[in-house]
Amino acid sequence: MASISTTIKSEFERVRNSDVWRTIFRSGSGSSNLHRSQAVQQNIFLHLFSVKVRTRALDFSPTWYLGALTLSTFFILIATGILLMFYYHPSVPQAYADMKDLQFAVASGVFLRNLHRWSAHAMVFLVFAHMFKVFYRGAYRPPRQFNWVIGVFLLLITLLLSYTGYLLPWDQLAYWAVTVGSNIAKAVPLVGKQIRFLMLGGNEVNANALLRFYVLHCVILPLTAILLVGVHFWRIRKDGGLHVPEKKS
Amino acid sequence: MSDVKTQVAGNPLAGAIPDDNECSDCGRRDLLAKLGVGSLIVAAAGAGLFAYEFFSPNVLFEAPPIVKAGKPDQFPANSVTLDPQSGIYLINGSKGFYALGAICTHLGCLTAWKPDLDLIACPCHGSRFNREGIKVAGPAPQPLPWMKVWLSDDGYLMVDRSTTLKAPEYVKV
Amino acid sequence: MSDTPKMQAEVQSDVRKNPRRIAFILRRTSPHVKTQDEGRVMTYPTALTRFIITLEVAFVLLVWISLLANAPLEGIADPMHTPNPAKAPWYFLGLQELLHYFPPVVAGVLIPGLVVGALIVIPYFNINIEGESLWARDRQRRLMVLSAVLILFCLFLVFFDVIVALVPTLVVGGIMLWSSRFSHESPSRFQRWLSLKPLSFWIMTWFLVELTVLTVVGTFFRGPGWAWVLPWRS
Numbered sequence: 243m244a245s246i247s248t249t250i251k252s253e254f255e256r257v258r259n260s261d262v263w264r265t266i267f268r269s270g271s272g273s274s275n276l277h278r279s280q281a282v283q284q285n286i287f288l289h290l291f292s293v294k295v296r297t298r299a300l301d302f303s304p305t306w307y308l309g310a311l312t313l314s315t316f317f318i319l320i321a322t323g324i325l326l327m328f329y330y331h332p333s334v335p336q337a338y339a340d341m342k343d344l345q346f347a348v349a350s351g352v353f354l355r356n357l358h359r360w361s362a363h364a365m366v367f368l369v370f371a372h373m374f375k376v377f378y379r380g381a382y383r384p385p386r387q388f389n390w391v392i393g394v395f396l397l398l399i400t401l402l403l404s405y406t407g408y409l410l411p412w413d414q415l416a417y418w419a420v421t422v423g424s425n426i427a428k429a430v431p432l433v434g435k436q437i438r439f440l441m442l443g444g445n446e447v448n449a450n451a452l453l454r455f456y457v458l459h460c461v462i463l464p465l466t467a468i469l470l471v472g473v474h475f476w477r478i479r480k481d482g483g484l485h486v487p488e489k490k491s
Numbered sequence: 492m493s494d495v496k497t498q499v500a501g502n503p504l505a506g507a508i509p510d511d512n513e514c515s516d517c518g519r520r521d522l523l524a525k526l527g528v529g530s531l532i533v534a535a536a537g538a539g540l541f542a543y544e545f546f547s548p549n550v551l552f553e554a555p556p557i558v559k560a561g562k563p564d565q566f567p568a569n570s571v572t573l574d575p576q577s578g579i580y581l582i583n584g585s586k587g588f589y590a591l592g593a594i595c596t597h598l599g600c601l602t603a604w605k606p607d608l609d610l611i612a613c614p615c616h617g618s619r620f621n622r623e624g625i626k627v628a629g630p631a632p633q634p635l636p637w638m639k640v641w642l643s644d645d646g647y648l649m650v651d652r653s654t655t656l657k658a659p660e661y662v663k664v
Numbered sequence: 665m666s667d668t669p670k671m672q673a674e675v676q677s678d679v680r681k682n683p684r685r686i687a688f689i690l691r692r693t694s695p696h697v698k699t700q701d702e703g704r705v706m707t708y709p710t711a712l713t714r715f716i717i718t719l720e721v722a723f724v725l726l727v728w729i730s731l732l733a734n735a736p737l738e739g740i741a742d743p744m745h746t747p748n749p750a751k752a753p754w755y756f757l758g759l760q761e762l763l764h765y766f767p768p769v770v771a772g773v774l775i776p777g778l779v780v781g782a783l784i785v786i787p788y789f790n791i792n793i794e795g796e797s798l799w800a801r802d803r804q805r806r807l808m809v810l811s812a813v814l815i816l817f818c819l820f821l822v823f824f825d826v827i828v829a830l831v832p833t834l835v836v837g838g839i840m841l842w843s844s845r846f847s848h849e850s851p852s853r854f855q856r857w858l859s860l861k862p863l864s865f866w867i868m869t870w871f872l873v874e875l876t877v878l879t880v881v882g883t884f885f886r887g888p889g890w891a892w893v894l895p896w897r898s
Contacts, residue, residue, distance in 0.1 A: 281708045288708065295711050297703040307718050314722035338740040345737070356730035364726060366755045370875075377786070377868050387787035394783045401755065408753055417741030418600065418750040422615060422760070425598040429768030440543070444551050446743070575744035598768060601746040614748030616764045617890035632767045 290472060292479040299484035304379060308372040313471070315365040320464065322358040330410070332456035334449045337412040362404055369400045381485035389477040392470055399467045406459035409452060420455070421447050556653035560640075563588065563648055563664040571604045571611070571622055579638060579650055580604065580611070582622060587661030590638040590650045591624045597631040611635065623659070748888045757882030758875055764890050765826045779871070786864070798863045799844045807844050814841070832877045836870040 257263055258271040269280035279293040298304065329348050330340050344351035373393060376382055382390035409420045424442055428434040443450030478484060514520065558577040566572055566583040573580050573593055578601060580591040591611075595602050600615035610627065611620040618629030625634045636655040640662050643649050648662070705711065738747070752760050762771035798806065814837040821830040839858070846859035887893030 275706060278706045278708045282706075288712070291707050291711070293707055294704040295707055297705050300705065300711060300714055307714075310715050310718040311722050313715075314719040315726070317719065318723060318726060335740060341737055352734065353730055356733065356735045357726055359735035360729045360733070361726050363754070364722075370755075373783075374868070374872055378865075382787045384787070390787045391784050394780065397783075398780065404753060404755065411737060412741045414738040414741060414745075414747050415736060415751075417743070418615075418746060419752045419756075421600065422598045422750060422752055422763075423756070426759075426763070426768055426772030428599075429772050431769060431773075440546050443546070443548050444553060446553060447741075448553065450548060450551075578743075598763065600750055601744065603746075603748075612889060614746050614889055615750045616760070630764055630767060630771075632769075 290475045290479065292483055296483055296486055298486045301486075304486050305484065306371075306375060308368055308375050312365060312368040312372055315361045315368060316467070316471070318361045319358060319365060322354050322361065323460070323464075325354050326358055327460060332410070332453050334412060334452060337410060337452060341411045341413065362407060366400055366404055369397050373397060379485060379487065383485075386477075386481045386485060389474060389481055392474050392477065396467065396470050396474060399463055399470065403459060403463045403467065406455040406463065409447075409455045410459065412452060417447060420451070424451075557649060557651050559643070560590070560648040560650050562646060563642070566648075571606075573604050575601060577650070577652065579652065580635075581640075581648065581650070584622070584661070587663040588640055588648060589659065589661050590640045592636040592638060592652070592655070595631060596633040596635060597629070602635075749886060749890055751882070751886075754879060754883050757886075758878035761828060761878045761882040761886070762826075765824050765829075796862055797860045798840070798866065799847075799859065803844060807841065810837075811841060828878060828881050829874060832873040833870065836866065836873055840866045 255271050258267075264270050267281070268284050269277050271277075282288045282291060282293050326344070329344055329351065331337060341355075344355050346352075376390065376393065405420075405423060409416045424438050424447065427441055428438040430437055439445065441451070441454070442448070443454050554577065558574070558579070560574065560577075560579070560581045563583075566581055566588070568583055569585065571580055571582050575593070578593045580593050582589055582591065593602050593611075594600070595613040595615065595618055597613065597616055597618050600613050602611050602613045602618075602620070605612050608619075609622065611622070611624075613619070613629065613631070616630050618631035619627050620631070620635050621627055623634075624637065637659060639651040639654040639656060640660070641649050642662060642664065751757060759771065759776065762775060765771065766775070814833070818830060818833060818837075821827075821833065843855075843858040843861065846855040848856055848859060850856050850859060884895040885892060
């Protein structure tokens, strides 16, 4: 048994040191701090982060891992959302029929829809919790002011994502929530009517509105969110790492 | 002790950039820069207008504003009848026929006639209106709109949902 | 001698002449700087592993919820029939509760706009880096001003019949004014903790409590016609 695992390990080590692997991950094998630093610096996704983090920043109490949890739900939402798109037509009344298909005809369809829906609720809750946690830890103070502002925009985008996604099942819940929401937009002084008209692509919540919300929900808002999340993480490094409260002496 | 005087310069970049008065064709450069920025602003405004035009649909597949409500004898005296399809109330009052919009002026929910209360009630945020459309309770900012009603040549009551009346008008049959 | 600074900052204007000189050590001291730089760990693999564990925990929890509870799906959208009550998703029900009291332009545009604006300017507005207590200076004057603001705001809420928002305001505001009686010498630990809080803490706490109360009321305690109902009596 032990020999098998050693063989697997040494085989993996051989692959990691092969020329092809080294063209992808230049740091290669090895567990020195230099190798580990390079593993972060030379990876396009990881290089947003610093090479080292404070040990105390990884404790549970300063952050409750709320940011990491929010990101986790966002990953789940992207994965399930893309899968759901394979069985969804953004048209009236086909959208509602697709919901029924997901429920009864598509393998695991109802599970994926549940996961998407509950993860969305969890994300909204976690984003709010993350914001209050950051505030009460004082982590918005200089030099982290701008990252707080990006966070506020991410909160708004999360709410918009949730709101646009809410219409897509085209059921009674969706229809009237969006009717109420779009009439709030109408209350904006002077340009309210135009805003509502642009938002819905018409005067009533209809096929145009469904298509617009679909494009916003599946393309524009997720891309904006991914972009801002990238900036949000990069700023953590630029602002000197996660905020940990000073030790009491 | 302090043999070194602290020097604070007004512009820390001075010396790194050639002075303005060194350039011989400042006027020309200035003009070109302004022209460039100006054309960018014009292009941005044009793009904004383009986007607004593009995102406003010119053809809508929505219900026509003029609806045929029915023959006058369909509506008993002192009755309030909701037609949910077109979102209007046709009311046969003591002074004659008139029509009210059934969409709540608050946030667009479809209201319902409560005969036991003699009121029109909105299910969303609890606004209530009397049969003249005047708000008696709740958050609605305006009364329900009065719509233009007339009798067609073939004897049907017609309602134009796009024309709201400023003062009450009744149609006598 | 003792009041001269240990070092002096210098901003040199001519970068070509003095490219690197930033500070002169004026007194004979060691350039050692006191830091509280504590332990650090490598992002790869330590922090990355932590994140992957977090992701797995979230995923497992949500998968369990999804297996046990189905997402709601009502009948097909029907413009001719408004459900009673028609509710927005839960995170907007606080807003919908406000829409019950104020005209849409106030509850739907002005209040959310002010909240977002306030959230954005938090780090730029009168930064209280030390987290100085609200009652550290000008205690009498601040007590008077804050009491007046609180009373005016409560009168405003009473005028619009916003009892739901009034109760949290009275509770949080009351505790805030009450905390002025405490100091770091107060007997109970909770009182000492309260006495140290800055104004921003009180405002944010008020916002958090208000948001929670409005959302809970809108979600569980509002029924047909947006009238009061008790959730356990449906």
